Amino acid sequence: MDDVIKSPDQITEEEGKGLVSLSRTAVEEYLKSNIIIDLQEVPYENWKKKGASFVTIENRYTGSLRGCIGSIIPVRELYKDVIHNAVSAAVRDPRFNPLKLEELPEVKFKVSVLSFPEELHFKDPYDLVNKVEPFKDGLILKYEDYQGTFLPDVWKQIPDKQLFLSNLCAKAGMPPDCWLKYPIKVFRYRTKTFSE
CATH class of the missing domain: 3.30.700.20 (Hypothetical protein ph0010; domain 1)
Structure with missing residues (x-):
């Protein structure tokens, strides 16, 4: 690689x-x-x-x-x-x-x-919330054919971890509580952003 x-x-x-x-x-x-x-x-x-x-x-x-x-x-x-x-x-x-x-x-x-995205391993939704790092992590949420991602920049608009995950569920086309109820997979990545 x-x-x-x-x-x-x-x-x-x-x-x-x-x-x-x-x-x-x-x-x-x-x-x-x-x-x-x-x-x-x-x-x-x-x-x-x-x-x-x-x-x-x-x-x-x-x-x-x-x-x-x-x-x-x-x-x-x-x-x-x-x-x-x-x-x-x-x-x-x-x-x-x-x-x-x-x-x-x-x-x-x-x-x-x-x-390169890495899978985030967690035992339950609360373990997931604990492992997520606001303002650093970009997250990819997957379940079957559904998928959505938020760049780390999105934390500025949604600094609350649970709201962040709920909005990410919605972006992926699922109910906002999908992260609480579905066997989702979550991957994290980091970014470096350059701007005009």
């Missing part, structure tokens, strides 16, 4: 800022010409490793969400993942209308690089 980003700490500030800039360029090109860009030369070795990323687009003035799409598991080179997720966050997030070219000056881009 040498060709995979295991920890977001592998990404330097310079590489991360470059990914943020790449995400904006990818969206701008797509909105202008409907083309998904690629790089002729990849400037950093880490960008060539498989990596999982989330791209978040926010209103520059209000901070409100305008689009957020990402990958939980590394499936392609990190820079390609960022390009793909940036375009998807701009035009394919089902919660929002597609971003328009004239909106670009009003939004800011954030790129989160994810660690």
Whole structure:
């Protein structure tokens, strides 16, 4: 697994800022010409490793969400993942209308690089609550065909652990008390976020 980003700490500030800039360029090109860009030369070795990323687009003035799409598991080179997720966050997030070219000056881009998810083993719901670390853990909740994830950033809006888990159940398309009643699986990951 040498060709995979295991920890977001592998990404330097310079590489991360470059990914943020790449995400904006990818969206701008797509909105202008409907083309998904690629790089002729990849400037950093880490960008060539498989990596999982989330791209978040926010209103520059209000901070409100305008689009957020990402990958939980590394499936392609990190820079390609960022390009793909940036375009998807701009035009394919089902919660929002597609971003328009004239909106670009009003939004800011954030790129989160994810660690490889690890399963969280717990005896019961209360053990789960005890093991979760607010503001650090991103969580993936799975049950049969249902799945949802929250980035660590979401703790800012939902700092209560039980509410966090209830909202995550709902995001996965299940009843909010699914974490109390269903034999769910939970995976945790950490992120490093770079922003404009």
